[in-house]
Amino acid sequence: MTTDTADDPRPTFARALDQAGRQVAAVGPDELGNRTPCADYDVRALLGHVVAVLHKLARVGVGEDARGIPDVIGGIADDGWASAFTRARSEVDRVWADDERLDRMVQLPWATLPGRTALDVYTHEFTVHSWDLAHATRRLAGLDPDLAEQALDAFSKLAPPEDRSERGPFSAVVTASDDADVYTRLAAYLGRRP
Incomplete structure (x- = not known):
């Protein structure tokens, strides 16, 4: 079975992972304690989170339960984050290369969704976390604005302000200036204080 490229989330997902991978690779050991939005x-925990998400996506992609994987993976050497991300990403790429996985239902810790929808949602999560890392390490130049536009559009549907609570992953919307760039508007929409 061949997937229609217009309905295939993998190319955009790959762009989001490429961007996240560049941010991960740029982090120096002296930046691991920096606070993130x-x-x-902090940066170390956020790196542990993005690697954990990749492990979860690989596991659910083969029909296994990802709830046993912690939200933040630890035990990675200070200079080992880029290789940990690359290895986990390679596994995700291998698992999700199969077109049939896109239409299978996958059990995520927070919902059961078709694979293509799950990859779309995680595209936006990696886009936001790329900005989080870039902000924490002062490497904001070069982020893909198209990914942020797509994420802002998606989160306006997935996480409307009226559906948020204090215990959810997103805080109340923060006001951004009218001339703010798209990543600043995205961060503000999700309750981060850019």
């Missing part, structure tokens, strides 16, 4: 995460 993502609540409760």
